Amino acid sequence: MSYHEQLGVSRSAFDALSEHFQRREFRGREYRFLPDGRQSVPRGTALFDGVVVRGFPKISRTLVLDPGVPRHFDGAFAVEEKLNGYNVRIVRIDGETLAFTRGGLVCPFTTRKVESLLDLDAFFDDDPSAALCGEMIGPENPYTAHEYSGVDSLAFRAFDVRDRATGEPLPVRRRRRFCERHGVPQVPPLGVFEPESSAAKVAEIVRGLDAEGREGVIMKSLDGTRLLKYTTSAANRGDLAYAFSLPFDHGREFVFRRLVREAFQTVEWEETDADEEQRARELGESILAPMVDTIRRVRDSEVVGERHRVRGTPEEIDELLDHLRDQSLRIAVEDDRTADGERVVTFSKQMRATTDQTRAYLDGTVVRE
Numbered sequence: 001m002s003y004h005e006q007l008g009v010s011r012s013a014f015d016a017l018s019e020h021f022q023r024r025e026f027r028g029r030e031y032r033f034l035p036d037g038r039q040s041v042p043r044g045t046a047l048f049d050g051v052v053v054r055g056f057p058k059i060s061r062t063l064v065l066d067p068g069v070p071r072h073f074d075g076a077f078a079v080e081e082k083l084n085g086y087n088v089r090i091v092r093i094d095g096e097t098l099a100f101t102r103g104g105l106v107c108p109f110t111t112r113k114v115e116s117l118l119d120l121d122a123f124f125d126d127d128p129s130a131a132l133c134g135e136m137i138g139p140e141n142p143y144t145a146h147e148y149s150g151v152d153s154l155a156f157r158a159f160d161v162r163d164r165a166t167g168e169p170l171p172v173r174r175r176r177r178f179c180e181r182h183g184v185p186q187v188p189p190l191g192v193f194e195p196e197s198s199a200a201k202v203a204e205i206v207r208g209l210d211a212e213g214r215e216g217v218i219m220k221s222l223d224g225t226r227l228l229k230y231t232t233s234a235a236n237r238g239d240l241a242y243a244f245s246l247p248f249d250h251g252r253e254f255v256f257r258r259l260v261r262e263a264f265q266t267v268e269w270e271e272t273d274a275d276e277e278q279r280a281r282e283l284g285e286s287i288l289a290p291m292v293d294t295i296r297r298v299r300d301s302e303v304v305g306e307r308h309r310v311r312g313t314p315e316e317i318d319e320l321l322d323h324l325r326d327q328s329l330r331i332a333v334e335d336d337r338t339a340d341g342e343r344v345v346t347f348s349k350q351m352r353a354t355t356d357q358t359r360a361y362l363d364g365t366v367v368r369e
Contacts, residue, residue: 006051022034088110170224
């Protein structure tokens with residue numbers, strides 16, 4: 001079947017779309033990926049050896065659980081934990097298992113890790129056209145490092161199974177049974193609710209996750225077609241701390257959206273003056289402290305950036321670093337050692353915009369406002 005037929009668009013529409021795909025190579029095989037969503041085709045869609053791997057859809061967000069949740073769902077919906085990691089879609093093409101990141105690139109490191117972490121032969125024998133969608137989590141993570149109890153290095157948690165070309169999802173209960181049958185670990189289920197009586201129950205779940213410093217929830221219609229997300233204050237503060245540690249590499253819109261989430265949550269939860277003051281104090285700390293730390297580090301002649309630690313075979317690590325550099329990222333290896341027969345590397349993705357702009361201001365450059 002042709003690409004345009006798999007994508008469900010006309011030949012002329014696909015011809016117009018084709019110019020927006022970019023080319024990459026994986027182990028000697030060229031493929032194309034879509035860095036930005038176009039028409040009905042989502043960001044991250046890839047074309048690989050005659051096969052379409054559709055990008056994962058954007059998930060809507062509600063700023064208030066009531067009436068946001070009952071307005072979005074017209075029937076029972078499932079709540080699952082939203083984990084803090086990086087999104088991957090795992091498919092099998094011509095007998096080879098491949099892991100695509102959210103942007104549509106085949107990540108060699110993740111592909112190798114998936115092969116070692118999961119036995120997916122029976123899974124794909126059962127459904128050859130499936131895309132197993134999930135989150136790679138853990139502290140030894142090349143994209144989004146976060147601590148999770150019971151995860152020492154890197155782990156996979158499934159949150160969806162979709163047709164790789166059409167993107168059609170398996171219903172939630174069927175997906176959970178399918179993954180359980182094939183030994184695929186999944187994100188934690190947190191309950192099934194009816195829309196009219198759900199807001200207070202979901203809020204209670206979110207408060208519990210927030211107290212543990214966790215990310216939030218994803219709500220899904222039972223047929224898997226309607227998705228809605230809501231994040232904790234802890235996640236918002238973590239995002240702000242990250243953004244303000246690299247203030248000249250992240251746009252104002254990134255920061256503004258998270259501040260808005262905090263304000264709406266404060267109002268919806270009818271917080272006391274003391275609660276609101278505590279929230280404001282924690283928000284202020286997440287904004288000011290990382291920026292001050294960055295300025296001091298640049299003053300002390302450091303180049304700031306994202307620091308990551310990864311573990312694997314020498315070949316896995318080399319492939320990962322080459323993959324990141326191929327994306328025009330500046331990678332500096334800070335530590336490279338062997339532990340328990342594996343190569344353990346700490347590296348930073350250097351952020352020149354923040355480093356250079358901060359240095360300029362420290363050197364007296366005048367700010368034009």
